[in-house]
Amino acid sequence: xxxxxxxxxxxxxxxxxxxxxxxxxxxxxxxxxxxxxxxxxxxxxxxxxxxxxxxxxxxxxxxxxxxxxxxxxxxxxxxxxxxxxxxxxxxxxxxxxxxxxxxxxxxxxxxxxxxxxxxxxxxxxxxxxxxxxxxxxxxxxxxxxxxxxxxxxxxxxxxxxxxxxxxxxxxxxxxxxxxxxxxxxxxxxxxxxxxxxxxxxxxxxxxxxxxxxxxxxxxxxxxxxxx
Amino acid sequence: xxxxxxxxxxxxxxxxxxxxxxxxxxxxxxxxxxxxxxxxxxxxxxxxxxxxxxxxxxxxxxxxxxxxxxxxxxxxxxxxxxxxxxxxxxxxxxxxxxxxxxxxxxxxxxxxxxxxxxxxxxxxxxxxxxxxxxxxxxxxxxxxxxxxxxxxxxxxxxxxxxxxxxxxxxxxxxxxxxxxxxxxxxxxxxxxxxxxxxxxxxxxxxxxxxxxxxxxxxxxxxxxxxxxxxxxxxxxxx
Numbered sequence: 001x002x003x004x005x006x007x008x009x010x011x012x013x014x015x016x017x018x019x020x021x022x023x024x025x026x027x028x029x030x031x032x033x034x035x036x037x038x039x040x041x042x043x044x045x046x047x048x049x050x051x052x053x054x055x056x057x058x059x060x061x062x063x064x065x066x067x068x069x070x071x072x073x074x075x076x077x078x079x080x081x082x083x084x085x086x087x088x089x090x091x092x093x094x095x096x097x098x099x100x101x102x103x104x105x106x107x108x109x110x111x112x113x114x115x116x117x118x119x120x121x122x123x124x125x126x127x128x129x130x131x132x133x134x135x136x137x138x139x140x141x142x143x144x145x146x147x148x149x150x151x152x153x154x155x156x157x158x159x160x161x162x163x164x165x166x167x168x169x170x171x172x173x174x175x176x177x178x179x180x181x182x183x184x185x186x187x188x189x190x191x192x193x194x195x196x197x198x199x200x201x202x203x204x205x206x207x208x209x210x211x212x213x214x215x216x217x218x219x220x221x222x223x224x225x226x227x
Numbered sequence: 228x229x230x231x232x233x234x235x236x237x238x239x240x241x242x243x244x245x246x247x248x249x250x251x252x253x254x255x256x257x258x259x260x261x262x263x264x265x266x267x268x269x270x271x272x273x274x275x276x277x278x279x280x281x282x283x284x285x286x287x288x289x290x291x292x293x294x295x296x297x298x299x300x301x302x303x304x305x306x307x308x309x310x311x312x313x314x315x316x317x318x319x320x321x322x323x324x325x326x327x328x329x330x331x332x333x334x335x336x337x338x339x340x341x342x343x344x345x346x347x348x349x350x351x352x353x354x355x356x357x358x359x360x361x362x363x364x365x366x367x368x369x370x371x372x373x374x375x376x377x378x379x380x381x382x383x384x385x386x387x388x389x390x391x392x393x394x395x396x397x398x399x400x401x402x403x404x405x406x407x408x409x410x411x412x413x414x415x416x417x418x419x420x421x422x423x424x425x426x427x428x429x430x431x432x433x434x435x436x437x438x439x440x441x442x443x444x445x446x447x448x449x450x451x452x453x454x455x456x457x458x459x460x461x462x463x464x465x
Contacts, residue, residue: 001310062389062433064396066407067426070414074230074422150300157400157414169306173401178310185303196298 003179010183014168018187021164024155025148028084032091032144039092040099041125050100057093065090065154073158083155083162090151091144098140102133135207142199149192153184165191230423237420238427248408250428256404257432260323261392264330268387272335273380276342280376281368283347290343293336301394304329305401326398326405333394334387341383345376374449381444388436393429406432 043050068086076082106129114124130137156163156170163170168184171177237243244250279289308325349372357371399407409425412418445453 062393062430063426064393064407064410064429066396066400066410067422067429070410070422071230071419071426073414074417074419146298150298150302153300153302154397154400157411166302169302170400173306173309181306181310185306188300188303189307192298192300193295196295200294 001178002182003177006179007183014165014183014187017163017165017167017184018191020162021149021152021166021188021191024083024087024152024162024164025145028087028091028148029141029145031084032088032095032148033141035088036092036095036099039096040103043096043100044103053096054100057096060089061093065151066157069155069158078158078161080162082158087148087151087155091148094144094147095140098136098143099133102136102140103129105136106132135203138199138203138206142196142203145199146192146196149188149195153188164188230419233420234423234427237418237424243424253404253406253408254428254432257392257395257406257429260326260398260403260405261330261388261395261432261436264327264391264395265334265384265388267327268331268334268338268391269384271331272338273342276339276380276383277346277368277373280343280346281372286343286347290340293339296332297336299332301329301333301397302400304332305397309401323398323403325401326395326403329397330391330395334391337383337386337390338380339383341386342376342380345379345383346372348379349375374447375452377444377448378452381440381447385437385440385444388440389433392433392436396425396429 039053043053065086068089069082072082072085076085110128110132111124114128119128152164153166153169156166160167165184165188168180169188170184172180172182172184238250246252275289278284279286305325305328308328312324353371353375354367357367362370395405396407396410398405399411406425406428409421409428413420413422413425
């Protein structure tokens with residue numbers, strides 16, 4: 001059923017598409033993180049903006065990725081922007097929630113102690129709040145990375161110049177050639193799993209003191225501790 | 228013509244409301260695909276989540292594997308199952324099963340994790356009190372733990388529903404039906420009205436599904452808990 005000769009002939013292209021896949025996801029996660037960080041700080045500092053910021057990011061999540069890519073083509077054409085705007089938007093939902101929750105979970109005593117020590121707002125943010133929020137921020141990073149890697153495959157509908165490993169999936173389907181279909185599908189799954197495991201390890205390394213499992217989901221963030 | 232008028236024109240054209248590619252047919256297909264996927268996911272995830280939440284056993288294994296499931300790209304899952312199902316039965320329209328399978332994979336993690344978290348989050352003192360009153364284990368589960376966990380469990384189901392209804396559109400990339408048809412066809416025909424019409428229909432479906440779940444949740448939540456929702460919601464889901 002599978003044509004291994006064809007696979008061997010296309011190893012170079014596999015490497016190219018894998019790198020493209022990581023690159024397309026990396027841009028979105030990086031930019032999404034920076035925007036979300038600013039939004040989360042704003043949401044926590046100015047309470048009135050908290051609800052609206054979370055509500056808007058929730059609504060974004062209900063738009064099918066396929067639709068967002070398609071709708072943007074009429075505005076930005078088939079360019080890198082059309083790929084990155086939706087990918088970045090979806091990371092916002094996850095990041096804003098987790099980063100805001102990370103800041104929110106800090107006990108008020110700790111913040112008061114920091115104020116009492118004479119920390120300025122900026123000092124308190126960088127030297128107290130950010131370090132304490134790290135576990136939830138990394139949990140968000142893990143989720144955002146994995147879901148962005150999955151979404152990159154969908155960008156293949158925008159044509160040959162994008163899609164990462166999704167390129168093989170779509171081309172394999174159009175040519176009714178299962179070998180090529182698997183050539184894209186299996187590595188894209190492995191890539192997502194590898195990223196998940198790697199970031200899970202980072203998560204554990206950054207919080208060695210905690211036996212707590214942080215379970216995060218874009219629309220539900222449930223913190224659970226083992227009893 | 229701007230996007231809004233294009234969308235309105237497309238949606239109000241009677242041609243798009245009849246025939247095998249009409250909105251009623253596609254809407255029905257979409258509801259069936261999402262509904263079947265969610266029911267299967269509930270049947271798998273709810274018992275497992277409730278079991279580990281109730282007993283506290285195998286927690287790490289279940290939560291970690293649920294997290295791992297979530298990492299699977301839906302498009303890749305559909306693609307992997309596709310040649311197998313077409314080989315199994317090219318005639319009988321078996322083709323829609325890959326989408327359902329991918330949607331089950333998508334829906335299981337939030338339902339399972341929240342079912343577990345809902346039960347695990349029930350106050351230990353309340354359970355002690357129930358036991359002290361002589362309630363049996365099944366009674367405690369059915370009359371104390373489950374009702375108290377309804378809000379958290381419902382949040383998981385709600386989140387799964389939103390994701391499934393939105394993502395089921397991906398099946399159309401591989402020639403299946405549902406509302407994704409309008410998105411994929413709209414892209415290939417360069418028809419913005421059709422794309423945005425599809426987006427609106429999916430959004431409407433998501434909102435209806437959310438309302439339905441909210442109603443069921445309200446009916447199942449104990450009255451005392453409804454009064455205290457502000458505090459419990461703040462504690463359980465951020």
